[in-house]
Amino acid sequence: MYKKLTFSKCKHKLKSLYKKQVLANFLNWFAMRSLNLYSKFASRLILQAWTLDPSREVFRKNLTDLNLKNTRINVKKKRFQLCTIDEIYQQATEEIIFFDTPKTVTLSKPKVFNTHFTVTDNYICTAILPDTYLAKIKNALLFAGTDLIVVGHLAIYDEMKKDELKQFAIKSPVISTIHKDEVTVNMPKVTRQIKTGIHLTKDHSMNYFHWLVECLPKLSLISDLSADIPLLVDDFLPQQFYDALDYLNTQKREIIRIGRDHSYKVKELYYPSRLSIIHDNYGTPVYDKDVIYSAEGIHFVRESILTATNNSGLEPSRKIFISRKNSSYRQLLNSVEVENLLVSRGFEIVFPENLSFLSQIRIFSQAKMIIGQSGAGMTNFIFAPKTAKILMMLSDAPGSNLQLFNALAEAVGIKLEYIMGKTATVLKKYGPHSDFHVDIDLLAAYLDKEML
Numbered sequence: 001m002y003k004k005l006t007f008s009k010c011k012h013k014l015k016s017l018y019k020k021q022v023l024a025n026f027l028n029w030f031a032m033r034s035l036n037l038y039s040k041f042a043s044r045l046i047l048q049a050w051t052l053d054p055s056r057e058v059f060r061k062n063l064t065d066l067n068l069k070n071t072r073i074n075v076k077k078k079r080f081q082l083c084t085i086d087e088i089y090q091q092a093t094e095e096i097i098f099f100d101t102p103k104t105v106t107l108s109k110p111k112v113f114n115t116h117f118t119v120t121d122n123y124i125c126t127a128i129l130p131d132t133y134l135a136k137i138k139n140a141l142l143f144a145g146t147d148l149i150v151v152g153h154l155a156i157y158d159e160m161k162k163d164e165l166k167q168f169a170i171k172s173p174v175i176s177t178i179h180k181d182e183v184t185v186n187m188p189k190v191t192r193q194i195k196t197g198i199h200l201t202k203d204h205s206m207n208y209f210h211w212l213v214e215c216l217p218k219l220s221l222i223s224d225l226s227a228d229i230p231l232l233v234d235d236f237l238p239q240q241f242y243d244a245l246d247y248l249n250t251q252k253r254e255i256i257r258i259g260r261d262h263s264y265k266v267k268e269l270y271y272p273s274r275l276s277i278i279h280d281n282y283g284t285p286v287y288d289k290d291v292i293y294s295a296e297g298i299h300f301v302r303e304s305i306l307t308a309t310n311n312s313g314l315e316p317s318r319k320i321f322i323s324r325k326n327s328s329y330r331q332l333l334n335s336v337e338v339e340n341l342l343v344s345r346g347f348e349i350v351f352p353e354n355l356s357f358l359s360q361i362r363i364f365s366q367a368k369m370i371i372g373q374s375g376a377g378m379t380n381f382i383f384a385p386k387t388a389k390i391l392m393m394l395s396d397a398p399g400s401n402l403q404l405f406n407a408l409a410e411a412v413g414i415k416l417e418y419i420m421g422k423t424a425t426v427l428k429k430y431g432p433h434s435d436f437h438v439d440i441d442l443l444a445a446y447l448d449k450e451m452l
Contacts, residue, residue, distance in 0.1 A: 075186045075261075077176055080155035082183040085271065086131050087161075088154065099221065100132040105292055108410065110402035112418045113446050114439075117396065123403060127292040133273045134221045140269040141190070144234050144258045146172040146203050148185070149269070155183045158274060159203055164289070169280035171203035188263045194256065196268040197232040198222055201258050205234045208352075208376040210278065211241050213408065217297030218272040219248050225270060230254035232266070243357035247308040248301070278404075282430055285401040295411040302382050302412060309358060311365040316385040319347045320363060322372030326353060331435040332373050332393065333424055338438055342371065345447055352377035369450070374405060374432075382412050389450060390416040393438050397423040397431040419443060 085096070109123045141150035148157045157175070160168060165178055176184040200218065204210035222229075233245065235257030242255075249255070258264060275297035281290050306312040321342045325335060332338060339349055347369075352360050364370070364380040371391040372378045381390050392405050402418055409416035421436035 075188050077184050078187045079182050079184050080150060081153055082155050082157060082178065082181055084158050084161055085135050085156055085273070086133070086158075088156075095136040096133055097135075098131060098133045100129075102128045102131060104128055105295075107287060107292075107403060107407055110406040110418060111416070112402070112420060113391075114418075114420050114442065117420045119402070123287055125288045127288040129292055129294055130274055130277060132221065132275055132294075134225075135271040135273070137269045137271055138267070140266050140271075141187075142194075142197075142199065142201065142232060142258060142264045142266050142269065143174045143188070144201055144236070144260050144262070145205060146174050146201060147274070148172045148174055149199065149271070150185065150187075155185055157183070158271075160279065164279070168290075169282065171280055173203075188261050190265050191262040192264050194230075194232070194264055194266045196270075197230050197256060197266050198225065198253070198270045199266075199272065200231050200233045202234070205241075206237060208238075208241070209379045211237070212244070212301060212379050212382070213293065213298060214274065214276060214278055216244060216248055216301050217275045217294065220275070220297060220300040221272040222270065223251075227251040227253055229270060230256045232256050232258055232264070232269075235259045240355075240357040240360070244305065247305050247357075250304075250308075281401070282399060282432070285399065285403075287401070287403060290401050291403045291407055293407050293411040298382060298408070298411045305361060306365060306383060309361050309365075311361050311383070316366060316368035316388055318363065318366045319345070319369040320350045320367050320371070321347045322350055322352060322370065322375070322377045322380075324373045324375050324377070326351065327375065329427075329430075329433045329435070330373060330375060330395065332421070332438060333435050334437045334440065337440050338443065341440060341444060341447075347371070350377075352380060374400075378405065379408075381414060381416075382408065384412075384414060386413045388414055390414055391446060392416060392418050393421055393436075394418055395423045395432060395434045395436040396420040397426045397434040397436075399431040401432075417446075419446060 105127050107123060107125050107127055109119055109121065112119050137149070137151055139151065143149070147159045148155060150156070157172065159171060170178070174186045176186050178184075200215060202210065202215040205215055231245075231249065231253050233242075233255055236259075245255070275294035277289070277292040279286075279290050303312070321339065323335070323339070324330065324332065343349070350363060355363070360380050361383050364383045365385070367381075367384045367388050369389050369391075370378070370381050370384060372393065374392055374394045378390075378392065381388070384390070390405075390409055394400055394402070406416055406418075419438060419442060421438040423434045423436045425434065427434045
């Protein structure tokens, strides 16, 4: 038997159903709104954590993941023809000044203290530095955290050439996909128009190593530009990075900070080229392409900062060990044993990420011996006296390119030697970032050799 529904009962059921639908819509809206707000709040907290401890790459990964989740709905994707400035400068730039045509650099064989570790002769080769230029570009779209800019139908990515894209990892956070000569770019909404500026956003700008050796050397190319032209810089960098920039900003240019999740249209953009080449290669090292430093660019940063901070010509006296205990990867697993030995030999334990930029310069510029694991904190040895000795500790995992710091030391004119540690468990994709142990007797033998 069926129940008979009166009009009032039907009306009541419809109202009930309507209320459920309204409530469901509200709950869905509130959930998505809360997620968005939570993501933004969490991003700010992680950004602050990274500012306090810039050595923790896990903070960068978490922040990137959150930002991607937070902006996936709002970011449009658009396809462009992919090119580099020197390939198409006649059609895309109003003016370009070339300072140096390609010149060669001779790379030498790194020195390793381990007697049973073989260093291949393939390290000895000749590499070609990129063209050095300053381009003036009209109506460019600029993004945070990347070298990539968009001009009309072109996506200009000067970080690497098209034939290198499959060989090396892509560092740009705005590149979605690459297919042949085309690239799909994540295009945040244009939120600001800038009359003129100097491009200084950078792939991996939040890494101290890349900031010092790739980004800051570009300032050597802009001295002839009017001091009224501002610098366009990523807005999420640790304070030490901005302090370093201030010492090199001798013309006291205005600094305009470029935020994530936005794009900026620059009516007249000055684009200084890269001076060195640092490719992300987690496969077999390509010694004549992976790591190539411009000695002029490194010396520009070194001498400018040592002079500005009154730390040039100091008597070297300090012995320092650069710790990576706060890092989430590439850990020295017997660090306590290593530190005990070094402290007994008069070494100081230094955590660069906890120090101001000026404090780091003062410590490294007074060092006569620097020991540490491969990592961004060791980049500071470019400020050490040329009489200093550097000992770099690194995992013996396959894929490590010793030229990363060896060639940097040679560009500065400082002696560097390696001790290769025994890898605990080789990371499947990122082998050079594996944790490792160092033979304590081998380290003691090295200290004895150097009479430390």
